[in-house]
Amino acid sequence: MTAGASGKRVMPVNVKYFASLRESLGQAESQCQVPETGCNVAELWLQLNPSRDIPDNVLVAINQNYASFDARIMNGDEVAFFPPVTGG
Amino acid sequence: MAVLLLDCAFSPYQHLEKYQKKQLRSGEYGAAVTFVGSVRDLHDDFSVQSMTIECYDAMAKKEIEKICDDAACKWSIGDSLVVHRYGEVEAGEVLVLVAVWSLHRQAAFEACRYIIHHLKYAAPFWKQEHNMQGSRWLDSNSDDKGVSQC
Numbered sequence: 001m002t003a004g005a006s007g008k009r010v011m012p013v014n015v016k017y018f019a020s021l022r023e024s025l026g027q028a029e030s031q032c033q034v035p036e037t038g039c040n041v042a043e044l045w046l047q048l049n050p051s052r053d054i055p056d057n058v059l060v061a062i063n064q065n066y067a068s069f070d071a072r073i074m075n076g077d078e079v080a081f082f083p084p085v086t087g088g
Numbered sequence: 089m090a091v092l093l094l095d096c097a098f099s100p101y102q103h104l105e106k107y108q109k110k111q112l113r114s115g116e117y118g119a120a121v122t123f124v125g126s127v128r129d130l131h132d133d134f135s136v137q138s139m140t141i142e143c144y145d146a147m148a149k150k151e152i153e154k155i156c157d158d159a160a161c162k163w164s165i166g167d168s169l170v171v172h173r174y175g176e177v178e179a180g181e182v183l184v185l186v187a188v189w190s191l192h193r194q195a196a197f198e199a200c201r202y203i204i205h206h207l208k209y210a211a212p213f214w215k216q217e218h219n220m221q222g223s224r225w226l227d228s229n230s231d232d233k234g235v236s237q238c
Binding site for chain 2: 082
């Protein structure tokens with residue numbers, strides 16, 4: 001964990017977007033910092049996309065495991081947002 | 089159990105034969121059930137020339153392994169193999185192979201059906217269909233509607 005621009009301690013989080021969500025947001029991946037005191041997935045989305053509500057059908061995974069939007073994010077986590085899956 | 093994600097065309101039958109020879113002893117199973125899924129050239133009213141399969145590879149492998157483990161807990165199966173394509177796939181090409189080996193046929197049938205069904209709804213792959221007019225992302229897997237969740 002490191003001190004952010006505001007002097008408050010922050011922790012890094014890797015964020016990934018996939019498929020139609022990646023296209024509509026215009027990015028596949030980003031690195032961001034969240035407060036050391038922690039945040040949940042919904043708060044992370046709001047920090048990254050302040051003008052855009054979470055689309056109804058978007059799913060989330062933390063460290064390659066499905067998670068809920070109230071799940072807590074830990075130092076160094078990989079958080080992925082994506083639309084319903086359509087494989088097979 | 090093995091899960092392979094491939095970015096090139098593959099022969100499901102060659103994979104099956106190779107895996108059987110390498111991993112299974114002849115005589116140790118009495119049933120082998122396979123599912124082979126291919127890209128159709130018509131989906132609803134959309135003529136499909138090719139497809140892009142996007143994949144969150146690290147998670148896809150983990151999810152499919154979990155599904156195969158779940159199947160092995162539910163039914164008495166000896167082994168399973170899943171091969172799934174990603175990247176650019178032409179209409180007619182094989183997209184997915186699921187194979188299950190067991191002592192008796194019922195367990196192999198049930199487990200194979202369980203694995204492909206849950207793969208379609210949990211493994212992070214996304215299909216984008218292409219033709220001369222354009223491209224479209226599929227927003228859901230609809231072809232199993234009405235099928236029980238096993």
